[in-house]
Amino acid sequence: MSQSPNDYTHSVGDAYRQGWEALFELLQTGGSFSGRERNCCYLNRGSFPYADVSSVAGFDFPDDGRALGVTDWDGDGAVDVVSANRTAPRLRILRNTSADGGRSLQLVLRGTTVNRDAIGARIELYAQGGDRPLQVDTVRAGEGYLAQSSKLVHFGLGDQPADRVVVRWPGGPAEEFNGLGPGRRYLLVEGSGRAEPLARRPAVALRSEPLAPEPWTDAARIWLAGRVPMPGLQYERFDGGRAPLLEPGRPVLVNLWASWCVPCSRELKEWSTEAERLREAGIDVLALSVDKPEEREKARAWLEGSAEWPFGSGVAGDALVTDLNLVLRGLLDNKGPMPVPTSFLIDGRGRLAAVYKGATELKTLLSDAALLSVDDEEVFLAAQPFPGFWVERPTAGPLSELSITNELINAGRAELGSAYLNGLVTRFQIEELPEDSDARIKLAGSQLNLGVRLADAGQESEAVAALEQALVLRPGYSKAHFNLGVALEGSGRLAEAAVHYRDAAVAAPDHAEASFNLGYVLSELGDAAGARAAYEAAIEAAPGLFDARYNLGGLLLKEGRAAEAVEHLEAAARLRPESAEAAYNLGNAYLVSGDAGRAVEAYRSAVAVDSERPVWRYNLGLALAKNGDAGAACEQFREAVRLDPEYLAALNGLARTLASLPEPTAAQAAEALAAAELAVRQTGGANLGVVDTLAMCQAAAGDFESASATMEAAVKAAEGRAPEATVEQLRSRLEAYRAGRRPL
């Protein structure tokens, strides 16, 4: 997964996990994934490479193969294969048809002092008089995947004249067994020193025939192991009114049908004819058409006319169909869509008992109706298709209902989900359970999700309430604190948000985002020291968290701690080389801390990404000017002015830089003068610095008379208003201009 985090933070981890969940969803709704792959068989030719003979050997079944075991099933001296599969057939048994069983030697080992299965025994196979084993093998128990092969030791012999084995018993001595012949099976008992031949098995002809797994069908009767309450749903009557899906007291079969669906009309007609029997069995039917709006009249006409429908009827709009499917998704691992027809059998207490995908036979309905009144134990037993026993019986806890809750919440059905959840809390007395109980923790997760959903829907106060409830269920729940922080911050309640962010970070010190958001909120609240500490905590939890580096750098810079800012902004720029802002701010930090050279580099990489920012151009110009490259600096100032013709600082910078050249050309002097005049006009002459620049430019152009006049006016304006030192400085410049000289 290319999105897998190396540097794990909560947010990245969540996104990564969602990737998994998405894949999971895809599989659960019927998608295939590396499906129909054919099993492989590689033939060892005695030299590389092996030959792929999967098809030729008849081994290339497209099963979703899991376990694989070998044995000599029919005792003919050749290895047969058994696989266990995810798909049908769950077991596949393959007989080896070769007639070369005479070229094998099979051994059954039995320990007497070592373990009786002789697991771990090493068998060395020797040729007569040979001193080097031809082959070795070991008795193993468990290999491959989820699998165990036979403990029978099988040696193919080829043309090797082997007649002797040495067995190294596990934890026991080595023992030799002689006089073995090909094509035979022997029992080797530890300590006996004698290979006991086992009787040959008579040849058996096993017929081979291809298996034909049933084609896939959506149709299914789903009898629940434990009943679950239905959410409070409503349907639409044909006359347009709305009515609750369930009337208390009487079981109902809610049937989704469509006028175009032949199996639907067939079963509806049957139910209509047999209405009395259904009623006697205690069942009413509610036939809900899922037809498109324009077909509904037709559906109604058919139902009331041809079918002479004796039960309730109406319309299931998209929302109801979706909600019913969400209930089903909460109960089944197969989350595929519902077919038409689908029916829901609901008992007199409003609890779902069974779901029928596809058409249902009357006799199934009648026998299931009889099961509506049995006790929970019988309900549970009826859900098992075959007899058997449980090692750990699934408990009738709230988990199925939680699962439905989550389906509703995740699908954005916040109101339904919330009501369902509250019912669950009451019914199972969740708040009475110990704080670390599974149900409480999971329910807190549902509350959390509900909060997120409500926040999504803009219901801020409901979201806050849901998240607070999550904290009641699970005190110290870091994610709930965090989300509360987000919700409160969104409503402008910054101080409260900070408290929850802090709690989130305390509960989960590795929750870098909590610390980060805390830092942000504190800095908004003006608590720079607190913000710094929080950002530092975020960085400690996730050194690769760009935003924390970036903001901490910014904060330090703002506080004038440029040297410290450099460290974090460098890290930010490293983490996200494509971020122009990081590069720009790094440039600022360098410039402020006096490293104009590095500042130039950083600004340049910012400008390379985004060349249209006048301020960036201007700052680059400043850095260049400081670095002594007046020409390049002017270019940047010009760019800044081009991008923003009223950019006073850039005009001023351009004029000043040009005017400070030791020997400006006439063109340079003219450009400087033009820029300075623009700047003065813009400020109406009220900005002393700009006026000073104008004088400089006039002097640079050799017009000392104008320079003197400009400066005189400046001195006048400054007297009594600007600090005396400034006035003094202006006077000394005026002296210089009057003397026809440019001040140093």
Added chain:
Amino acid sequence: MPPCKFWCSVLLFSTASWIGCDRPNEELGGLGAGPSANPGSSTRSTPEAEGSSSRQREAGVSRQIATESKPVRDSLSRVLDRKDPSLDGWDTEVINDVAGKQLKKLGELLSAPEAINDNVLSDLALVSVAVSPLRPIELKNGFADESIEVLVDAEADASPAASVGLEALAQAIAGLAEPFAGSRRVHYKFKVIRVRLDGDSCETEAYFQADAAAGANDDGPIVQQNATWTCRWDLTPSPDMRGRPELRLASITARDFREAVGPASGRPLFEDVTAAVLCGNESFQAQVMKGTNYWRSRLQKSLGIDVFGHQGMALGDANGDGLDDIYLCQPGGVPNRLFLQQADCSAVDATASSGLGVLDRSRSALFLDLDNDGDQDLVLVTNSTLVVFGNDGTRFRSVLKQHIGIATTLAAADYDLDGDLDLYVCGYSPPSGGESAPVPYHDANNGHRNSLLRNDGSWELIDVTAEVGLDADNTRYTLAASWDDFDNDGDPDLYVANDFGRNCLYRNDGGMFVNIAPDAGVEDISAGMGVSWGDFNNDGLIDIYVSNMFSSAGNRVAFQRRFRGGDDAQTLSEFQRHARGNSLFENAGDGTFRDVSEQAGVTMGRWAWSSLQTDINNDGLRDILVTNGMATNPDTGDL
């Protein structure tokens, strides 16, 4: 009981399985603060008089945007987007898609060589296409016995002469189709493993396989061809530059061609006798012939059923009659089955009388004589419990239950050589509550621990994992383990295959263990799923074959420069290694192993689960069998 989810990964490229348990809750996760779109610096530009003085600058304060993590169905659309590679930005994945379609047209011609004409071919290739024979002209025998013959390129070292033109391409395809002798049902498959993009042309490398029963009536010998094809494609961009480009072959060459031919009778080495063995039982149609999808559409998931179907099997002699029987694990709510083999080779379902009809979701089992009393007991791992059934000669009775967490494969050995069998239980994902995605994906270390349980007699199993040193590197996602004595020192060593990362080889030093996988060269970083020991080269040293996940998409994508651009070379090569497939490690005898997977040509085991080294043709050489396939579901469009 919370439903346990065993699941398998792959967004961009495939990986192995993941058991994420106890998560019906599917917590949305914290409002994950997605790395914020940087809103940029808000630089105030208050002009100042002194041009050369530094102005007030403000580093932009980026707001960590506290976006909520989206619920599953929203992020699903992002995953589904990946099905259309052009939306995902991987240009080479678009090429793969288009090239795959062109290769498919070529593959169709194998079943209809008479349809090969210039019209068809000009859609596939340039008129100037350079073609080397797809089936070498000179083939020599590479193996032969009574049931299988293998032909290989006689001049594999020489570079094949290329001819030019559509006629040459027609001949090459016809030549390739010839051994199928008119079969209309040649099954073929291409797996594109590399795409190189190079201006207005590109190159693909693909595994090719075709097989069919030869002859127009499909009654001849089975023929199977494998090769690796390198295709150079001429690329014409779509007119608006946004759609898919057109590709035509500029050149095509094949290497590593092999052709295997079955016996003339058409009867393959392995024949399916499942029905003959099992059809006398009611449970044959009712259970054996029902896949996982059947039950997960009918049984409430809280009974313990999931989409992944990790239910294994054990072979052993349950009733002491000298014949192997089968114990099949089943999903929750469906009882495990015991089939007892009869003298006539059929098997009788004896579940009801055996006491082994466990309804809990079961993953694996072993037949073992744990108490050395001469009959086979059964060890089973269910959802999260280890259960031992003692065999009293007539019936199995539960004698021990131990909570063990999410367990997968079982492997037994007498590690301390005290005369009774001990158990190693593989654990997978961590229990609920924690972050349960493997992190980091390619080298995950947040899995469930495995346990070594020492048999102390009287049905007591003591967890000695920590005290024997097996807690080292013990938080990986383990799917399989197996014991054997690789260093021939008389005690069993343990190889552990881990999903999402590195494997372990624990050397047994007198009952204490050291993970020597890094030094031994068998870490095999990838999605490890199965372990098989065996001396494939008969040098007296036991070698290792490991099942992994082969992913053609993973191969293609992980070799692109854009893939995880920020990572160092080491991480990148680990990702690339991840998709290679199965591994064969040759025991060098000095405590190390040589990775001979590629030379041996045994990597492409697909999404492999079990593998075994066993001699299928009694020639004294262990061959390799692999079961594979992740999830075949109703929707045929694979991700």
